[in-house]
Amino acid sequence: MQEHADETATRARADLLTALLLVALGLVLFYLSWTMPRLEARRIHPSTIPGLVPIALSAALTLCGGLLAWRSWRLPAKGGWSALGKAVTGKAARRVGAVLALALLHTLVLVGWLPFWAAAMLFIFSFIVVFELWLIDGQPVTPLSSLVWAAIIAIVGGGGIYFVFERIFLVRLP
Known part of the structure; x- marks a missing residue:
């Protein structure tokens, strides 16, 4: 109560x-x-x-x-x-703050400074690394495997975003 x-x-x-x-x-x-x-x-x-x-x-x-x-x-x-x-000041608030910071960094800094596919890859990679190594909520992961999987997912995700929008939907990305 x-x-x-x-x-x-x-x-x-x-x-x-x-x-x-x-x-x-x-x-x-x-x-x-x-x-x-x-x-x-x-x-x-x-x-x-x-x-x-x-x-x-x-x-x-x-x-x-x-x-x-x-x-x-x-x-x-x-x-x-x-x-x-x-x-x-709790852990959940830090996680929300990290999402907000990463999204703002991607939107306001990386897009326009880098090609969109590279900005997307960097965002995906950093998002995975931040949440698997620093703000993990559960079982810790070995850093090497986390970095390798983050790189693979970032390359596939960023490349997939580029391919789908630029080549299939014919949308010019920034």
């Missing part, structure tokens, strides 16, 4: 932080949408202005974030902040 209460307290504080981020994002998007050009000089009807849909969506995001913040603030959450801190 105590474990359920601790989990509820942790989720309430996580919801509160998420809600505050959603409200902030909604307000920024609302402002940016409001300041978009209205095109009055071209006699554009006010119901067709470019920022109308983003204004509505950002207002909805702000409203939903506010409701979530109100709900999570009202929930009893004794010890919720410390439990949230432990959850954010």
Whole structure:
């Protein structure tokens, strides 16, 4: 029973932080949408202005974030902040952070700097190595076999991605 209460307290504080981020994002998007050009000089009807849909969506995001913040603030959450801190610094959070870092590295750095097939191979290889050697969740693997299999899978995967998209679907990759 105590474990359920601790989990509820942790989720309430996580919801509160998420809600505050959603409200902030909604307000920024609302402002940016409001300041978009209205095109009055071209006699554009006010119901067709470019920022109308983003204004509505950002207002909805702000409203939903506010409701979530109100709900999570009202929930009893004794010890919720410390439990949230432990959850954010735990192994699962490190694994999520590693996935995010690898995906951002691949998308923002490797693609465009290397041919797509090489970037894909490097991403696949590094993903396997990181999760089999450093962030493993279970039985440890010997480093040599992990490196060999990661290289084989990366070559087959990266080459397969290139072959399927460039040669079969005729899609030009970056």
